[in-house]
Amino acid sequence: xxxxxxxxxxxxxxxxxxxxxxxxxxxxxxxxxxxxxxxxxxxxxxxxxxxxxxxxxxxxxxxxxxxxxxxxxxxxxxxxxxxxxxxxxxxxxxxxxxxxxxxxxxxxxxxxxxxxxxxxxxxxxxxxxxxxxxxxxxxxxxxxxxxxxxxxxxxxxxxxxxxxxxxxxxxxxxxxxxxxxxxxxxxxxxxxxxxxxxxxxxxxxxxxxxxxxxxxxxxxxxxxxxxxxxxxxxxxxxxxxxxxxxxxxxxxxxxxxxxxxxxxxxxxxxxxxxxxxxxxxxxxxxxxxxxxxxxxxxxxxxxxxxxxxxxxxxxxxxxxxxxxxxxxxxxxxxxxxxxxxxxxxxxxxxxxxxxxxxxxxxxxxxxxxxxxxxxxxxxxxxxxxxxxxxxxxxxxxxxxxxxxxxxxxxxxxxxxxxxxxxxxxxxxxxxxxxxxxxxxxxxxxxxxxxxxxxxxxxxxxxxxxxxxxxxxxxxxxxxxxxxxxxxxxxxxxxxxxxxxxxxxxxxxxxxxxxxxxxxxxxxxxxxxxxxxxxxxxxxxxxxxxxxxxxxxxxxxxxxxxxxxxxxxxxxxxxxxxxxxxxxxxxxxxxxxxxxxxxxxxxxxxxxxxxxxxxxxxxxxxxxxxxxxxxxxx
Numbered sequence: 073x074x075x076x077x078x079x080x081x082x083x084x085x086x087x088x089x090x091x092x093x094x095x096x097x098x099x100x101x102x103x104x105x106x107x108x109x110x111x112x113x114x115x116x117x118x119x120x121x122x123x124x125x126x127x128x129x130x131x132x133x134x135x136x137x138x139x140x141x142x143x144x145x146x147x148x149x150x151x152x153x154x155x156x157x158x159x160x161x162x163x164x165x166x167x168x169x170x171x172x173x174x175x176x177x178x179x180x181x182x183x184x185x186x187x188x189x190x191x192x193x194x195x196x197x198x199x200x201x202x203x204x205x206x207x208x209x210x211x212x213x214x215x216x217x218x219x220x221x222x223x224x225x226x227x228x229x230x231x232x233x234x235x236x237x238x239x240x241x242x243x244x245x246x247x248x249x250x251x252x253x254x255x256x257x258x259x260x261x262x263x264x265x266x267x268x269x270x271x272x273x274x275x276x277x278x279x280x281x282x283x284x285x286x287x288x289x290x291x292x293x294x295x296x297x298x299x300x301x302x303x304x305x306x307x308x309x310x311x312x313x314x315x316x317x318x319x320x321x322x323x324x325x326x327x328x329x330x331x332x333x334x335x336x337x338x339x340x341x342x343x344x345x346x347x348x349x350x351x352x353x354x355x356x357x358x359x360x361x362x363x364x365x366x367x368x369x370x371x372x373x374x375x376x377x378x379x380x381x382x383x384x385x386x387x388x389x390x391x392x393x394x395x396x397x398x399x400x401x402x403x404x405x406x407x408x409x410x411x412x413x414x415x416x417x418x419x420x421x422x423x424x425x426x427x428x429x430x431x432x433x434x435x436x437x438x439x440x441x442x443x444x445x446x447x448x449x450x451x452x453x454x455x456x457x458x459x460x461x462x463x464x465x466x467x468x469x470x471x472x473x474x475x476x477x478x479x480x481x482x483x484x485x486x487x488x489x490x491x492x493x494x495x496x497x498x499x500x501x502x503x504x505x506x507x508x509x510x511x512x513x514x515x516x517x518x519x520x521x522x523x524x525x526x527x528x529x530x531x532x533x534x535x536x537x538x539x540x541x542x543x544x545x546x547x548x549x550x551x552x553x554x555x556x557x558x559x560x561x562x563x564x565x566x567x568x569x570x571x572x573x574x575x576x577x578x579x580x581x582x583x584x585x586x587x588x589x590x591x592x593x594x595x596x597x598x599x600x601x602x603x604x605x606x607x608x609x610x611x612x613x614x615x616x617x618x619x620x621x622x623x624x625x626x627x628x629x630x631x632x633x634x635x636x637x638x639x640x641x642x643x644x645x646x647x648x649x650x651x652x653x654x655x656x657x658x659x660x661x662x663x664x665x666x667x668x669x670x671x672x673x674x675x676x677x678x679x680x681x682x683x684x685x686x687x688x689x690x691x692x693x694x695x696x697x698x699x700x701x702x703x704x705x
Contacts, residue, residue: 300513
């Protein structure tokens with residue numbers, strides 16, 4: 073990581089990297105949607121045109137909804153959650169364009185919820201074009217948050233955000249207390265009380281230490297949770313303890329999936345949780361916790377419904393002024409109900425960008441729990457931090473880094489997370505990192521290699537899983553394809569496949585499924601093209617055993633686990649080029665998804681040029697886990 077003179081210079085570099093990423097993504101979509109004619113976009117599965125509006129209405133939350141039917145295009149390309157642009161030009165050349173999110177899509181039909189608050193006039197009498205679009209809201213909110221953090225304290229006044237900026241980026245030592253519960257609570261003997269309360273919890277000793285550290289750190293705390301170590305369990309107990317001392321807690325994560333997991337676990341723990349976010353992007357299992365559902369459950373919401381019904385009738389009668397007035401009254405009442413629902417909650421959960429939701433207004437929280445912080449783009453992490461006085465970063469810098477699509481932005485440092493910066497050895501005044509050191513997922517033999525490579529041997533397997541195996545199935549196996557001339561091929565777009573290796577891997581997957589009919593299995597490849605090839609080869613098994621078998625990229629398996637994991641490393645070339653595989657943290661994620669059996673297939677003659685994979689081959693040989701593909705010849 074590059075060294076900077078101060079926090080302002082460091083954040084300035086992050087802002088410049090964000091601009092590079094924004095421009096690259098914008099240009100990519102522009103090249104597709106602006107430079108290619110509609111017939112080409114239709115053929116590439118990016119556009120429906122022409123499209124007609126079958127029906128217009130409002131969602132439960134009051135957003136305009138259009139039911140659309142396309143005359144031509146690829147069926148089913150617009151799925152729930154897709155960001156879209158609906159555009160039209162009438163006979164006079166008047167152009168209309170509105171943004172939206174697909175609520176439901178099937179064949180040539182789609183329901184689209186519009187981002188705006190007004191339905192375009194005469195929607196049902198126009199011909200429309202529906203395009204996939206670049207959703208720039210996340211970039212806008214990240215840029216706004218960076219600006220806020222950069223300008224904090226510039227007026228000479230004391231600023232808690234400025235102090236957090238200095239602490240998190242390593243440009244200050246101890247942060248003065250700002251009237252938080254911590255110093256007062258310590259004086260009241262709360263540390264001893266909290267420690268005593270945690271003794272009765274299901275936490276192990278490292279989890280208890282991490283929760284206590286996070287409870288009383290004056291500025292920020294770090295909980296390092298390697299795979300399977302119960303990080304979410306510790307965070308739930310932390311949230312319970314914070315609520316018990318009178319706080320309303322903000323919990324955030326980079327993805328909807330990670331956020332929804334927190335919502336589910338916090339709700340199971342008996343906490344009153346509100347989930348901020350678009351209902352179309354929320355897991356149905358936790359939909360009842362969304363702010364919109366909480367508001368809809370309020371008895372006073374009947375009045376909102378009635379106002380909206382009257383607005384619909386006014387629209388049908390072309391009484392636009394009355395419709396606008398009625399909708400304004402409905403929005404005002406709904407906003408009051410939303411504020412009440414938030415006031416009653418103990419924990420508010422959202423994605424990083426979701427922390428900028430207008431429903432939160434200028435609401436502040438004492439503590440932020442930022443889960444999966446290692447995957448969070450730094451500009452995104454600052455969005456929820458702007459709302460709080462203390463920060464708990466939880467995650468693992470040895471797993472997947474933030475996703476950055478622009479090479480220039482990656483070189484400029486955008487792929488380095490705030491968690492990685494805060495745990496760097498050069499960080500000044502960094503608090504002690506609390507490592508969760510007991511893992512409850514993997515057999516000890518599966519854990520051994522990633523433990524040595526990424527965690528300095530500090531992890532231990534909990535007794536219930538340390539020796540857990542499948543019948544006649546070793547915990548670890550590496551099958552070396554060297555010498556078979558199963559060369560990789562490059563696909564259009566830059567992805568890589570290895571057809572012969574894929575066929576071999578698919579055969580091993582079928583054998584494992586047959587031999588262990590009650591086990592779940594995950595098949596992982598680092599390249600999307602190889603994943604697609606494997607899905608084709610295993611189409612029958614995927615269709616008939618959806619509950620047992622999943623085939624995905626490493627990113628797709630983040631946060632998941634299976635009894636058996638089979639990894640196709642894919643790369644095989646005379647130059648010894650490993651490309652994408654050189655990001656060893658991805659292999660850490662892939663290997664640590666397995667509970668009882670890990671099978672890795674790869675070409676040692678190619679992989680051996682990389683120190684990490686050379687060491688893995690030696691590890692497999694030393695532990696009797698090495699096999700050659702020639703055994704199957």
